[in-house]
Amino acid sequence: MIGAIVAGLTGSGGASLSSYESIATATGTGSSATITFSSIPSTFKHLQIRGIARGTANGGTTPLTYYINCNSDTGSNYAYHRLQGDGATASALGQATQTKIYMGVYADSGYSANIMGTMVVDILDYGSTSKYKTFRAISGVDDNSGTTGSQISLRSGLWMSTSAISTIAITNNGGDNFSTSTTFALYGIKEA
Amino acid sequence: MPAGATYEPIATTTGSGTSLVTFSSIPSTYTDLRLIVFASMTTGDTIDVNFNGTSGTSYSYTELTGNGTTAASTRATSYSKFLIPRLQVSGTGTTKFMSIFDIFSYAGITNKTCLITTSCDKNGSGSVERTVGLFRSTSAITSISLQTTNFYNYDSGSQFTLYGIKAA
Numbered sequence A: 001m002i003g004a005i006v007a008g009l010t011g012s013g014g015a016s017l018s019s020y021e022s023i024a025t026a027t028g029t030g031s032s033a034t035i036t037f038s039s040i041p042s043t044f045k046h047l048q049i050r051g052i053a054r055g056t057a058n059g060g061t062t063p064l065t066y067y068i069n070c071n072s073d074t075g076s077n078y079a080y081h082r083l084q085g086d087g088a089t090a091s092a093l094g095q096a097t098q099t100k101i102y103m104g105v106y107a108d109s110g111y112s113a114n115i116m117g118t119m120v121v122d123i124l125d126y127g128s129t130s131k132y133k134t135f136r137a138i139s140g141v142d143d144n145s146g147t148t149g150s151q152i153s154l155r156s157g158l159w160m161s162t163s164a165i166s167t168i169a170i171t172n173n174g175g176d177n178f179s180t181s182t183t184f185a186l187y188g189i190k191e192a
Numbered sequence B: 001m002p003a004g005a006t007y008e009p010i011a012t013t014t015g016s017g018t019s020l021v022t023f024s025s026i027p028s029t030y031t032d033l034r035l036i037v038f039a040s041m042t043t044g045d046t047i048d049v050n051f052n053g054t055s056g057t058s059y060s061y062t063e064l065t066g067n068g069t070t071a072a073s074t075r076a077t078s079y080s081k082f083l084i085p086r087l088q089v090s091g092t093g094t095t096k097f098m099s100i101f102d103i104f105s106y107a108g109i110t111n112k113t114c115l116i117t118t119s120c121d122k123n124g125s126g127s128v129e130r131t132v133g134l135f136r137s138t139s140a141i142t143s144i145s146l147q148t149t150n151f152y153n154y155d156s157g158s159q160f161t162l163y164g165i166k167a168a
Helices: none
Strands: A004-007 A020-027 A034-037 A046-053 A064-070 A078-085 A090-098 A101-106 A117-124 A133-141 A151-159 A168-172 A183-189 B007-013 B020-023 B032-039 B047-051 B059-066 B071-079 B082-084 B097-103 B112-121 B126-135 B144-148 B159-165
Touching: A020 A034, A034 A183, A046 A168, A064 A117, A078 A101, A078 B059, A078 B071, A090 A101, A090 B071, A101 A117, A101 A133, A101 A151, A117 B112, A133 B112, A133 B126, A151 B059, A151 B126, B007 B020, B020 B159, B032 B144, B082 B097, B082 B112, B082 B126
Parallel strands: A004 A034
Antiparallel strands: A020 A183, A034 A168, A046 A117, A046 A183, A064 A101, A064 A168, A078 A090, A078 A151, A117 A133, A133 A151, B007 B159, B020 B144, B032 B097, B032 B159, B047 B082, B047 B144, B059 B071, B059 B126, B097 B112, B112 B126
16 A cells, blocks of 8 residues: 655744755655655745655665656656666666656665665755746665666756645655655755 | 754865865764865875775765766775765866765664765866765764875865755
């Protein structure tokens, strides 16, 4: 059963002088394939998601992929490109008119214990109501195996909507759930 | 509830006149670390990066690189360090290279995975390097050392800054 974790936002309340603020953090439960940041405030200029992730049940030793949807939009309103290396081969791919953005890789459950995939996703001008939304990501997993268990991945993504982003759902594409050692943190970056 | 500092400088050093820069007694109170290196050496060299004074075979990496001619992906396993830049020796004087380490959950109980972004351009040679690195240790990272590989000193104007990033 695929469940969902919703990371609600804590009220910020007081004044902050920081330009880079932590908005919310979500941790995997072991029984959910999706982590969602909802009610994202419109008070920042850009967003950044930083995370470490691992799957629970596939038992494989090759990197799995996670994807992003915005504002519960599952229509064919996304596109992405990737450049990646597995330690032997550099490769590239572009996909248009997609129902999601595949934004990076994480470790499957068959990796050695305590091996995690990592990612940083930047979303620029997420609150704009006149621009499509552009994503940039770097992610990777290394397992010291010398085989195809490792991958470094660079990605760009596009959500073809002029709506402000208020919800971001991160879903693992491995058919299993995010482990309890998985955490994603959402940050907001203010302009002057 | 007032927001605390999320992205804080922990320490900064120039390294000028020395071949070794060390960040020690790193507090465990952040979620991630970001190390920013902007450096050159008196003679073109590379930098050995180690955590917690550990060398041996605790490191591995997978990289995607471009040298102005060729794009490639390579890897190393059971290695003794992270090496920056990987493809080129650095410039000298005013020609510096940049490397940013993002070290995730550095104080947590999992092995430590890093994303390393390195850019080096010497007007005729250079490299773009994007790397995922693994430091196989479940101990918190409390120190980071940056030793030039051939012991050439860092040039004036080199800068090393360690930041802490704290999640909610």
